[in-house]
Amino acid sequence: MKPYVENLLKTLELTDLSFTLKKAYLKSRFTDESEEKIIKRIFEALVKRKEKQWKSAKAFLRH
Numbered sequence: 001m002k003p004y005v006e007n008l009l010k011t012l013e014l015t016d017l018s019f020t021l022k023k024a025y026l027k028s029r030f031t032d033e034s035e036e037k038i039i040k041r042i043f044e045a046l047v048k049r050k051e052k053q054w055k056s057a058k059a060f061l062r063h
Contacts, residue, residue: 023039026038026042
C-alpha cells in the first residue's frame with residue numbers, strides 16, 4: 001500500500017504547487033486586490049469548473 005500513499009502525497013504536493021502558481025499569477029494580474037480576494041477568485045473558478053464538468057457528465061449519462 002506504500003506506493004498509493006506516495007502517489008497521494010505527490011498529488012497533494014502538485015496540487016499545492018498549482019495553487020501557489022495560480023495565486024502568484026493572479027497577484028501579478030490584479031495587483032490592487034487582497035490575497036483573500038485572490039484566493040476567493042481561485043476557489044470560485046474551481047467550483048464553477050467542477051459544476052460545469054458535473055453537469056456535462058450528467059448530460060452524458062442521460063444519453
